[in-house]
Amino acid sequence: GAVVSQHPSWVICKSGTSVKIECRSLDFQATTMFWYRQFPKQSLMLMATSNEGSKATYEQGVEKDKFLINHASLTLSTLTVTSAHPEDSSFYICSATLSSYEQYFGPGTRLTVT
Amino acid sequence: GDSVTQMEGPVTLSEEAFLTINCTYTATGYPSLFWYVQYPGEGLQLLLKATKADDKGSNKGFEATYRKETTSFHLEKGSVQVSDSAVYFCALIKDQAGTALIFGKGTTLSVSS
Numbered sequence: 253g254a255v256v257s258q259h260p261s262w263v264i265c266k267s268g269t270s271v272k273i274e275c276r277s278l279d280f281q282a283t284t285m286f287w288y289r290q291f292p293k294q295s296l297m298l299m300a301t302s303n304e305g306s307k308a309t310y311e312q313g314v315e316k317d318k319f320l321i322n323h324a325s326l327t328l329s330t331l332t333v334t335s336a337h338p339e340d341s342s343f344y345i346c347s348a349t350l351s352s353y354e355q356y357f358g359p360g361t362r363l364t365v366t
Numbered sequence: 367g368d369s370v371t372q373m374e375g376p377v378t379l380s381e382e383a384f385l386t387i388n389c390t391y392t393a394t395g396y397p398s399l400f401w402y403v404q405y406p407g408e409g410l411q412l413l414l415k416a417t418k419a420d421d422k423g424s425n426k427g428f429e430a431t432y433r434k435e436t437t438s439f440h441l442e443k444g445s446v447q448v449s450d451s452a453v454y455f456c457a458l459i460k461d462q463a464g465t466a467l468i469f470g471k472g473t474t475l476s477v478s479s
Contacts, residue, residue: 256409286466295455295471296410345409347467355467357402359409 254280256348258358265336265365273331273361275346281326282348286355287319290343302329336365368393372456372470379446379477387441387473389430389456397458399423399432399439400467404453413454446477
């Protein structure tokens, strides 16, 4: 089946620094990738939709200057959390589309900002 | 806006018990419906799906039927196993390619032997 990887799986950073999270589709090309954020015991909240070669579309309330998304190729999208603060600590999950309704999820990245 | 509502968890069952996790949705048009499962420490995996009314999705002993009249997609399994312990998410997607999923809050299932 289609596999999506994320790197790193877990990261701790200091407040004020930036962190980059990679999402890769390993065995298929994904024109669209999605970034979600999951709070403890809560649902996944869509942050942005990332299309290869174009600017990401952010959901209302998500700061585009803080959460920079780059989708440079059909197999790689990156999320950079800039000037991270403790409230940005969360579980970040990406997914990639294979066809109209098929989405494959990465294992997630746990970000802790101290 | 579109939304998905799941029953609150956690759900605690003994092995071989019957499982029902309720899911209802609100959406315009004709969404496709999904159940995803997240095992501890792993990413979300598609469990089953249904793309139109009265469709029944099934996988690994789990079933869910797309009920348009009640806007529901309840997940059922006749006999749960310890290995079914996970978080289950109900989700919908509009009939539009490249559209993100809308998730319910998730229901934690814990099965004991």
